[in-house]
Amino acid sequence: MIFYFDRDCGLCERAAGWLRRASAVSTVPASLGQEELPEPVRSGIGTEAYCLRGGRFYRGHESIGAALRFGGRWAPVRLVGAALLFPPLRPVFSRVYRLVADNRAAIGARLGFGACRI
Template sequence: MRDSLLIVLYDQQCGLCDRSAAWIAHRNSQGRLLLAPNQGVTANIAGEPEGGENTGLVAWQGSRRFVGAPALAAALKALGGIWSVAGWLLDALPSPLANGAYRLIAARRQRISTACGWVARFKADLD
């Protein structure tokens, strides 16, 4: 996993997702991942659905596609250091638990964004 670049697609129209992408970008000091909106050209080239994946976060590493909690775990592991440990711990959780928690938050991400006053303004690495 460390050897190939991870492309992380996020919902650019969601304040929570946008803040999360900015958080990841700030910690991506080793350049192991690239961020792109899941409504952009990169997502279209990757074969993502028109308008983006409705689960919020998708990651591609080579031909492997991760969605939801596995995508978040892959991004954390790509960051390295303590974040890598967090990614491995997330991967160690039973899939129904990790995916269920992720889907619970993802389904409410617009309401969370509105309640926190978060608007999308992060500029991704790719379009």
């Protein structure tokens, strides 16, 4: 399983570090237009994260959910992943993800994660 995140985002870099510790997922820093990346990652990484599992791409909050649910090292981590993928809650988590993603530069700066290059 591969998790792709925006290499130009301090908040994304910090979150990917946590994901590496909490799961058995390979994390790959990515940039828009990076030739060696698969499509849709190459064109969408500037707005959302992607997770590739078994030939299927998950994006946005579902990428985090898949990484945690299917790659989590501990049961509580896998449970959080399952919650993120739970169909009745997807609209809520999708909105929260979008809110964070749209404000990630400001959030990262406030939390002291360094300036984003986005």
